[in-house]
Amino acid sequence: MRVDAQRNRDRLVAAATAVIAEQGPAASLNEIAQQAGVGAGTLYRHFPTRESLLLEVFTSRIETLCVRARELAQIRPPGDALAAWLEAFLQHCLTDRGLAETVMKAPSGSDPDCATKLRTAGGRLVARAREAGTVRADVEVEDILQLAIGIALAADSPARAERLLSVALVGLRT
Amino acid sequence: MRVDAQRNRDRLVAAATAVIAEQGPAASLNEIAQQAGVGAGTLYRHFPTRESLLLEVFTSRIETLCVRARELAQIRPPGDALAAWLEAFLQHCLTDRGLAETVMKAPSGSDPDCATKLRTAGGRLVARAREAGTVRADVEVEDILQLAIGIALAADSPARAERLLSVALVGLRT
DNA sequence: CAACAAGCGGAGAATCTCTCCGGATGTTAC
DNA sequence: GTAACATCCGGAGAGATTCTCCGCTTGTTG
Numbered sequence: 001m002r003v004d005a006q007r008n009r010d011r012l013v014a015a016a017t018a019v020i021a022e023q024g025p026a027a028s029l030n031e032i033a034q035q036a037g038v039g040a041g042t043l044y045r046h047f048p049t050r051e052s053l054l055l056e057v058f059t060s061r062i063e064t065l066c067v068r069a070r071e072l073a074q075i076r077p078p079g080d081a082l083a084a085w086l087e088a089f090l091q092h093c094l095t096d097r098g099l100a101e102t103v104m105k106a107p108s109g110s111d112p113d114c115a116t117k118l119r120t121a122g123g124r125l126v127a128r129a130r131e132a133g134t135v136r137a138d139v140e141v142e143d144i145l146q147l148a149i150g151i152a153l154a155a156d157s158p159a160r161a162e163r164l165l166s167v168a169l170v171g172l173r174t
Numbered sequence: 175m176r177v178d179a180q181r182n183r184d185r186l187v188a189a190a191t192a193v194i195a196e197q198g199p200a201a202s203l204n205e206i207a208q209q210a211g212v213g214a215g216t217l218y219r220h221f222p223t224r225e226s227l228l229l230e231v232f233t234s235r236i237e238t239l240c241v242r243a244r245e246l247a248q249i250r251p252p253g254d255a256l257a258a259w260l261e262a263f264l265q266h267c268l269t270d271r272g273l274a275e276t277v278m279k280a281p282s283g284s285d286p287d288c289a290t291k292l293r294t295a296g297g298r299l300v301a302r303a304r305e306a307g308t309v310r311a312d313v314e315v316e317d318i319l320q321l322a323i324g325i326a327l328a329a330d331s332p333a334r335a336e337r338l339l340s341v342a343l344v345g346l347r348t
Numbered sequence: 349c350a351a352c353a354a355g356c357g358g359a360g361a362a363t364c365t366c367t368c369c370g371g372a373t374g375t376t377a378c
Numbered sequence: 379g380t381a382a383c384a385t386c387c388g389g390a391g392a393g394a395t396t397c398t399c400c401g402c403t404t405g406t407t408g
Contacts, residue, residue: 002374005386028364039388044366104328139341146328147338154278154324156316164321167313171345176405179355204395213357218397 009046011036016057025054025098054102055114061092061099062114069121079134082125083169086148089122090161093152100152119145135172144172183220185210190231199228199272228276229288235266235273236288243295253308256299257343260322263296264335267326274326277319293319309346318346 015036019027029050033043047053068088072081093100106115123141130137135144147168155161189210193201203224207217221227242262246255267274280289297315304311309318321342329335 002385004374008387029366030364040365041367041369041389042387045386048366050365100328136341139337142330143334143338143341146330146334147325147341150324150326150328150338151321152324153327154274154320156320160317160320163313163317164324167310167317167321167345168342169345171341171343176354178405182356202395203397207357214397215357215399216355219355222397224396 005046008036008038008042011038012043012046012053013056016053020054020057020098021096025050025101029053051102051105054098055106058096058099058102059114061096062103062118065089065092066117066121069125073125073128077134078125078129078132079173082129082135082144085122085125086144086165086169087162089148090152090165093149094155094158094161100149104146104149104153133174136174139172179220182210182212182216186212186217186220186227187230190227194228194231194272195270199275203227225276225279228272229280232270232273232276233288235270236277236292239263239266240291240295243299247299247302251308252299252303252306253347256303256309256318259296259299260318260339260343261336263322264326264339267323268329268332268335274323278323278327307348310348313346 012032016027016032019032019035029043030040032053033040036043043053047056065085065088069085072085075081076084103115103118106113119142122145126135126141126144129135130139148165151161151164151168155164186206190201190206193206193209203217204214206227207214210217217227221230239259239262243259246259249255250258277289277292280287293315296319300309300315300318303309304313322339325335325338325342329338
C-alpha cells in the first residue's frame with residue numbers, strides 16, 4: 001500500500017472516531033471525509049460500506065475485549081470469567097453507542113474480521129464454562145453473545161442493562 | 175376532524191402497511207405518500223415522525239397482544255401466562271420486522287400511545303406473576319419487556335430467539 | 349350560500365450516499 | 379536522476395430522501 005494511501009486511511013479512522021463519538025454511528029460519512037481532509041471518493045475506496053468503517057473504528061475496543069477474555073480465563077474460574085467478560089462487553093457497548101449494532105451486523109467474511117475475533121475470544125470462555133459444567137449444555141456460544149448484544153441494544157440505562165445481564169446469567173447456569 | 179382528512183389518514187396507514195411489509199421499516203416515506211395518492215406534506219401533517227407512522231401501522235398487532243394478555247391472565251396460572259405472552263410478543267416481533275424497534279423507541283407521551291398500552295398489558299401479567307411469587311421480586315416490569323425486545327432485535331433466527339427467551343425465563347424465576 | 353377554517357399538494361431546499369474519471373502522486377527500473 | 383507506470387486522490391454531480399412552506403382547494407357551519 002502506498003504511504004499516502006495509508007496516511008489517508010489513518011486520518012479517516014481518526015476523524016470517524018471523533019465524529020462518531022459525537023454524533024453516534026449514523027453520522028454523515030461526508031462530514032467524516034471532510035473532517036479528515038479527504039475527498040468522499042477516498043473514504044469509499046477505503047471503506048466500501050459504513051459497517052466496514054465502524055468496524056475499523058471499534059477495532060481497538062474489540063481487541064481490548066479479546067485480551068480481556070484471555071486474562072480472565074487465567075485468573076478466574078470458568079463461570080466467573082464468563083460472567084465478568086460479558087459484563088465488560090456490556091460496559092463497552094454502553095460506552096460506545098453503536099458497538100453492539102456493529103458487532104451484530106458484521107459480515108463474517110471481511111479480512112481483519114474483528115467481529116469474528118471477538119466471537120472466538122468469547123467462545124473460548126463459553127466453551128470452558130460449559131466443560132466445567134457451569135453453563136447449560138444446550139446453549140450455543142452464539143446464543144450467549146447474541147443475548148448480551150440484545151441487552152445492550154434494548155436497555156435504556158446502564159443500571160438496567162446490568163440487571164438484565166444478571167438475570168440472563170442466572171438462566172444460563174446449570 | 176374533516177372527513178377528507180380522516181380518509182387520507184386511513185389511506186396513508188394502508189399504504190404504509192403494504193410498503194413496510196415489503197421493504198421493511200426503513201421504507202421511503204415519499205413512496206408511501208405516493209402509494210397513498212397523497213402529497214408528502216399530507217403525510218408529514220398526519221405523522222410528524224417516522225415513528226408515529228410505524229406505531230400506527232403496528233397498532234393492530236399491538237392491540238392483538240393486549241387482548242392476548244387479558245386472555246392468558248384468565249386461562250393460565252400467573253407464571254405460565256407471562257411466559258406464553260412473552261413468546262407471543264416475540265412471535266410478532268419476528269414476523270413484523272421493525273415492531274420491536276418501534277416499541278422500543280416509542281415516545282411515552284403520544285396520544286393513542288399503543289406502546290404504553292402494550293406496557294400496561296404486559297405489566298399486569300408481570301405484576302400477577304410477581305405476586306404469585308413466580309418471578310423474582312427485584313425485577314421491574316420494564317426489565318422484562320426490554321429483555322424480550324432485546325432478544326427480538328439481536329436474534330438471527332426464530333429458533334434462537336425462542337431458546338434465548340427460554341433462558342431468560344429461567345433467570346426470571348424465583 | 350357565503351365566509352371561514354381546515355386541509356391539500358407538490359415544488360424545492362437541504363442533506364446524504366455513492367460513482368466516476370481526469371489529473372496528481374508515489375514507486376520502480378534503468 | 380528520470381522516465382514510465384501503477385496507484386490513488388478529489389470533488390463535481392447523479393440520484394434519493396427527508397422535511398418545509400404557502401397558495402389554492404375543499405369541507406363545514408350558521
